[in-house]
Amino acid sequence: MADDRTFLMGKFAAHLPGTLRYARNHMWCRENAGQLRFGFTAYAIRLMQDVYFLEWHLSDGAAVELMQQIGHIETSKAVSDLFAPSTGVISQFNPELLKDPSAINVDGYGEGWLFEMQAPAPPLLSVDEYYQFLDQYWEKTQRMIKGKINTED
Amino acid sequence: MSRHRLTVVLSQAQGKNPAKRALEESITAALLMEPGLDVSIIPYLYDLHPEHTGRLFLESIKGDMVVLSWLYPRAAFWLLDRDGIKGHQGESQLKSANAEQEDEDDDENGADESPRGIGAVEVPERHIYCLDLRDHNSHLPYVEEVKRIAAECRDRRAAAGHGNASFVQLGTTLLAENGTQAPAPAATFAPEQLLAQPGRRWYPVIDYSRCTNCMECLDFCLFGVYGVDKLDRITVENQDSCKRGCPACSRVCPEHAIMFPDYKTPAIAGAPVGNISGLKIDLTRLFGGGDAMTMAAQERDRELVKEGREAVGLTVGIPKRQATKPAAPKDDLDNLMDALDALDI
Incomplete structure (x- = not known):
């Protein structure tokens, strides 16, 4: 089993459990009895801060395509559309979050899970791969953010 | 001296939200x-079609004007400009209730007059101030700001030697020189x-302070929304x-000059450029929204298919250079970075 990793966002340490797999849209994935449970990584939560509203455009049992838009989130710092991390069927959305989304902030890797899916071949990364993914894009994102580069990739 | 009057136009919210109506009524x-x-x-404002009386009324106003609406000021201003209701952009000092410490942040104003953009044309010598009704829940800040603007307009007029304010109100200024008919005084x-109540409308609004006339929107849109005017300027x-x-x-717009005032994402709806306070970051692209061009092509395909036409994906009207553009608009990223800075991480 892979070791946990910690990705440093400046001074903030985003904890990445080694037991999980990760999607490129900053969701973690835990497999349990054929169900893939997804939630936001500490990296995503740090960018968003406190979740105010969480909204899904679909119901339990909906079939989705990879990167299909499935919902919307509003937090103290951000808004974002949310996208399916894999092609598959969403078995259920976390019903507790629809009453109170604060579990995402309190226990992002546990009670704050978002939904469960059945997906035959989810495109997921190992913790080390996700760490590299963050590392690679964190630098680049910051450079882009500062407007230092405009066109080169 | 006091013959000059300032026209204040309050544009109502869509629908019948009682809180919004109450604010509108108390301001009025x-x-x-x-x-x-x-x-x-x-x-x-956004829904007024050309024949709507409200629009005719706006067109009849020739002097300085304050427009209070449930729109971002940038969107409201350029929406009026497109409809021929032109003027210089008056600078509001109204701050959003969520934005406390942005006094030192003057970038926003600089961005409004970005030399990159082609700017407005045939702008008459008057000012239009657009205030966002979403900034405050109480009528007091709006009333104070309107009074401040009224004083500012009076001072400006006095400084310019326009002691006789009715000169402008009668509309005998620049417009008449261009051979267009001198309009009647503000109609009743x-x-x-x-x-x-107008039906709801949906269309883009171009911010000409940012638009460089690159015509990429004209190439991209397959529904004939865009065209060029007699000066070869892009127009909706x-x-x-x-x-x-x-x-x-x-x-698709490389300058983020195109606004959809009713769109949910602030950056597209015309939120102040480079102003993070009170504005949320859009993380959609980080969370898998794909790059802007892919999203745009998907959205366009959806509309093409609805019309029974063929989806074209990324094969039509996609600028080549966009292939290597950063995934997110710079404004969003600027905002993101500012927010990250603010987090002290």
């Missing part, structure tokens, strides 16, 4: 008590005409050919 009631102001109410319309020619809910061309 307070302003009616103020001397030197002409106060009128019109429906939601019955309130029920002014307030006739057929507003109502636009597809409701589709903001694709605004994602």
Whole structure:
């Protein structure tokens, strides 16, 4: 089993459990009895801060395509559309979050899970791969953010 | 001296939200008590079609004007500009209730007059101030700001030697020189005409302070929304050919000059450029929204298919250079970085 990793966002340490797999849209994935449970990584939560509203455009049992838009989130710092991390069927959305989304902030890797899916071949990364993914894009994102580069990739 | 009157136009919200109506009514009631102001109410600005009485009324106003609406000021200003209701952009000092410490942040104003953009043309010598009704829940800040603007307009007029304010009100200024008919003084319309509810509309609004006339929107849009005017400037020619809910061309615009005032994402709806306070970061692209161009192509395809046409994906009207553009608009990223800085991480 892979070791946990910690990705440093400046001074903030985003904890990445080694037991999980990760999607490129900053969701973690835990497999349990054929169900893939997804939630936001500490990296995503740090960018968003406190979740105010969480909204899904679909119901339990909906079939989705990879990167299909499935919902919307509003937090103290951000808004974002949310996208399916894999092609598959969403078995259920976390019903507790629809009453109170604060579990995402309190226990992002546990009670704050978002939904469960059945997906035959989810495109997921190992913790080390996700760490590299963050590392690679964190630098680049910051450079882009500062407007230092405009066109080169 | 005090013959100059400032026209204040309040544009109502869509729908019948009681909180919004209450704010509108308390602002109107307070302003009616103020001397030197002409106060009128019109429906939601964005929805006014060319024949709507509210629009005719706006066109008849020739002097300085304050427009209070449920729109970002940038969107409201350029929306008026597109409709021929032109003026210099008056600078509001109204701050959003969520934005406390942005006094030192003057970038926003600089961005408004970005030399990159082609700017407006045929701008008459008057100022239009646009205030966002979403900034405050109380009428007081708006009333104070309108009074401040009224004083500012008076001072400006006095400084320019326009002691006789009715000169501008009569509309005998620049417009007449161009051979267009000298318009009549601000017309009077019955309130029920002014307030006739228009149907909802959906169309892009170009911020010419940012637009460089690159024509990429013209190439991209396959619904004939864009055209060029007699000066070869890009223009939203057929507003109502636009597809409701589709903001694709605004994602394609390299200068982020295209606004959809009713779109949910602030950056597309015309939120102040480079102003993070009170504005949320859009993390959509980080969370898998794909790059702007892919999203735009998907949105366009959806509308093409709805019309029974073929989806074209990324094969038509996609600028080559966009292939290597950063995934997110710079404004969003600027905001993101500012927010990250603020987090002290």
